[in-house]
Amino acid sequence: xxxxxxxxxxxxxxxxxxxxxxxxxxxxxxxxxxxxxxxxxxxxxxxxxxxxxxxxxxxxxxxxxxxxxxxxxxxxxxxxxxxxxxxxxxxxxxxxxxxxxxxxxxxxxxxxxxxxxxxxxxxxxxxxxxxxxxxxxxxxxxxxxxxxxxxxxxxxxxxxxxxxxxxxxxxxxxxxxxxxxxxxxxxxxxxxxxxxxxxxxxxxxxxxxxx
Amino acid sequence: xxxxxxxxxxxxxxxxxxxxxxxxxxxxxxxxxxxxxxxxxxxxxxxxxxxxxxxxxxxxxxxxxxxxxxxxxxxxxxxxxxxxxxxxxxxxxxxxxxxxxxxxxxxxxxxxxxxxxxxxxxxxxxxxxxxxxxxxxxxxxxxxxxxxxxxxxxxxxxxxxxxxxxxxxxxxxxxxxxxxxxxxxxxxxxxxxxxxxxxxxxxxxxxxxxx
Numbered sequence: 001x002x003x004x005x006x007x008x009x010x011x012x013x014x015x016x017x018x019x020x021x022x023x024x025x026x027x028x029x030x031x032x033x034x035x036x037x038x039x040x041x042x043x044x045x046x047x048x049x050x051x052x053x054x055x056x057x058x059x060x061x062x063x064x065x066x067x068x069x070x071x072x073x074x075x076x077x078x079x080x081x082x083x084x085x086x087x088x089x090x091x092x093x094x095x096x097x098x099x100x101x102x103x104x105x106x107x108x109x110x111x112x113x114x115x116x117x118x119x120x121x122x123x124x125x126x127x128x129x130x131x132x133x134x135x136x137x138x139x140x141x142x143x144x145x146x147x148x149x150x151x152x153x154x155x156x157x158x159x160x161x162x163x164x165x166x167x168x169x170x171x172x173x174x175x176x177x178x179x180x181x182x183x184x185x186x187x188x189x190x191x192x193x194x195x196x197x198x199x200x201x202x203x204x205x206x207x208x209x210x211x
Numbered sequence: 212x213x214x215x216x217x218x219x220x221x222x223x224x225x226x227x228x229x230x231x232x233x234x235x236x237x238x239x240x241x242x243x244x245x246x247x248x249x250x251x252x253x254x255x256x257x258x259x260x261x262x263x264x265x266x267x268x269x270x271x272x273x274x275x276x277x278x279x280x281x282x283x284x285x286x287x288x289x290x291x292x293x294x295x296x297x298x299x300x301x302x303x304x305x306x307x308x309x310x311x312x313x314x315x316x317x318x319x320x321x322x323x324x325x326x327x328x329x330x331x332x333x334x335x336x337x338x339x340x341x342x343x344x345x346x347x348x349x350x351x352x353x354x355x356x357x358x359x360x361x362x363x364x365x366x367x368x369x370x371x372x373x374x375x376x377x378x379x380x381x382x383x384x385x386x387x388x389x390x391x392x393x394x395x396x397x398x399x400x401x402x403x404x405x406x407x408x409x410x411x412x413x414x415x416x417x418x419x420x421x422x
Contacts, residue, residue, distance in 0.1 A: 018245075021252055025236030034229075034277040034284065038266065041232055041259050048256040051249065066245040073245065 006117055007061055008174065009109050011068025013121060014054035016102055018069065019076040021047040027091045036088070036137070043095060043130045050124035057120055071174060075166040082162050089141040093152045096134035096207060097159045097200065099126045104199050105167075108192065138207045153209045160200055164193055217328055218272055219385065220320050222279025224332060225265035227313055229280065230287040232258040238302045247299070247348070254306060254341045261335035268331055282385060286377040293373050300352040304363045307345035307418060308370045308411065310337040315410050316378075319403065349418045364420045371411055375404055 024044035031037035055065035085091040103125045110121045142149045204210060235255035242248035266276035296302040314336045321332045353360045382400060415421060 015245075018249055018252060021256075022236055022239050022248075025233055025252075025255065028233050034226075034280055035275075037233075038229055038262065038276070041229060041236075042263065044236065045232075045256045045259040048252050052253065055249065064246075065249070069245055 003061055003063075006113065007058060007063040007068045008071075009113065010054050010058050010061075010117065010121070011063075011065070011070075012072050012170075013106060013109065013124065014051055014058065014065060015069035015072040015076055017047045017051040017054065017124065019073070019080060020098065020102070021045070021051065023080045024095060027085055027094070030085065030088050030091050032088050039133055040091065040095070043133070046127060046130065053120060053124065057117065072170060075170045079162050079166045083159055089138065089148055089152055090155055092134045092137040092141075093155055093207075093209075094159055096131060096138060096203070097156050098163070099131060099134070100203050101160065101163060101196055101200060102126070104196050108195075135207045138209065142208050149209055153204065156200075156204055156209060160197060164196070168193075214272055214274075217324065218269060218274040218279045219282075220324065221265050221269050221272075221328065221332070222274075222276070222281075223283050223381075224317060224320065224335065225262055225269065225276060226280035226283040226287055228258045228262040228265065228335065230284070230291060231309065231313070232256070232262065234291045235306060238296055238305070241296060241299050241302050243299050250344055251302065251306070254344070257338060257341065264331060264335065268328065283381060286381045290373050290377045294370055300349065300359055300363055301366055303345045303348040303352075304366055304418075304420075305370055307342060307349060307414070308367050309374070310342060310345070311414050312371065312374060312407055312411060313337070315407050319406075346418045349420065353419050360420055364415065367411075367415055367420060371408060375407070379404075 021044050024040055024047065028037045028040040028044070031040055058065045058068050083094060085094050106121055106125060110118050113121060138152060142152070232255050235251055235258065239248045239251040239255070242251055269276045269279050294305060296305050317332055317336060321329050324332060349363060353363070379400065
């Protein structure tokens with residue numbers, strides 16, 4: 001893969017980390033208590049540490065991190081703007097769904113890279129204790145009020161819909177990403193989206209929600 | 212100093228870190244470009260790393276970090292709510308002024324503690340490269356438009372005024388803090404505030420602003 005294509009993929013992951021950081025950090029204000037508020041802030045901070053590693057790698061490749069991230073910021077911003085959580089249950093569900101789909105997507109990207117970039121990208125996968133925290137919070141919210149399950153299931157569907165819609169828009173504009181999702185010489189956007197949503201459905205069930 | 216008083220002071224520093232993290236992280240959206248946006252996010256993330264160290268120390272002392280922070284959250288929140296930056300110049304000026312006054316205050320607190328808490332608290336002082344970044348951004352904003360100097364000088368006075376007003380309110384309610392600012396057996400709130408504002412004035416001049 002060309003250095004430009006590598007920078008393109010690292011820029012995508014880095015910009016995802018940077019914007020996820022900002023949103024999770026600002027969502028922390030919706031936490032019902034200080035313990036949970038701090039927990040979400042620490043989840044957010046993990047994203048920025050990963051951002052720094054990717055930015056350093058881009059600089060080492062002679063690419064400015066800002067240039068590499070620029071093509072993705074608008075779509076990521078549009079995703080976050082259109083999925084502003086209204087309460088704590090929506091905050092943790094968004095973190096849970098978003099982190100997991102991001103990780104699935106990162107694994108697809110890693111397949112297209114060679115080391116050391118492949119190892120770096122796999123290394124920024126989310127720490128599973130954060131997913132455990134978010135899933136436990138979702139189950140707690142559902143236990144407290146069973147009607148929350150329906151609302152969060154709908155919210156999760158909206159998150160996935162908005163994410164795939166923005167992803168499709170970016171993929172249509174970026175040849176590197178289109179090449180990434182090509183399998184056996186065929187561009188298989190629906191195959192990729194199918195893999196991502198199948199894994200998502202299984203996770204929803206694990207958190208006590210339905211798809 | 213009693214373990215309760217130590218927990219009280221560590222709780223103050225920890226809550227300051229946690230709330231500063233959230234506000235700086237959410238202020239990052241006002242950055243004019245991705246480089247600066249990432250730089251502010253990284254400044255914010257440094258606060259959460261410090262928060263974690265203080266929270267771990269509180270847990271080791273047998274105190275829940277949430278309980279230790281609870282008395283300060285309202286005042287800190289009130290400070291941040293009343294000083295919402297409207298643009299990037301106000302964001303960096305707030306980070307510059309806030310970090311520096313916090314550091315001065317932390318040094319005062321450290322004087323009242325014994326090791327290992329004293330060393331821990333001194334260790335969470337802000338990294339000077341972040342202050343250098345903020346000061347450089349302020350000077351740049353003033354160079355671009357000299358009228359900004361007057362506006363930012365007024366903004367900085369408001370920040371200090373709001374901070375001291377909230378600090379005074381907390382001090383009046385917390386015996387430990389009142390004891391902390393006692394010198395030679397006398398409670399010297401105006402002496403402490405005097406030391407903090409004198410240092411602040413010198414820093415304003417260093418960043419090209421006036422007091």
